Amino acid sequence: MRIRDRGKLKFMPAHFMPEHRALLLELDREELRKPRPLLDEYEIQELENRICYAMEYTYTVKISKWEDGFTYEETGQVHYLDPIRKEVRMVTADGCAVVIPFADIVAVVVKE
Structure with missing residues (x-):
């Protein structure tokens, strides 16, 4: 005899609380x-x-930066190095200005 159940549908009511869903996403x-x-x-x-x-x-240049446990990459041209604030200012390919602190830089690759 085959058991007939609703599969994943029977667990859907457990996700009705937004706090519960947010907690599960944060754990992931x-x-x-x-x-x-x-x-x-x-x-x-x-x-x-x-x-x-x-x-x-x-x-x-492709700069890999560490932020909050994850590594992100920014690609563009270095515009200015600020030794006082200890940060790199660069312009990405789409024209956006990005500021990266020296302490967050993990890797640098120069594309000639």
Whole structure:
């Protein structure tokens, strides 16, 4: 004898509370988070050299930044390095200005 049930429909009433759904989404997001990568002095110096090189010759650069447990990539041309505020200002391909703090930069790739 075959059991006939409603499949996933029987669990749908458990998702009627918005707080419950938000909590489940936050738990899924927490599972995917990664710790901040540790960079030593030489790696940081190499990242700074690549950024300066790309800015001097106006090359396109792909900067990976760590933010809240996730890594995001920004691609564009470096416009200005601000040593006082410790941030990189760049312009993306679509013309948007992006500000990235030095502390959040994880990797830099120069596209010649």
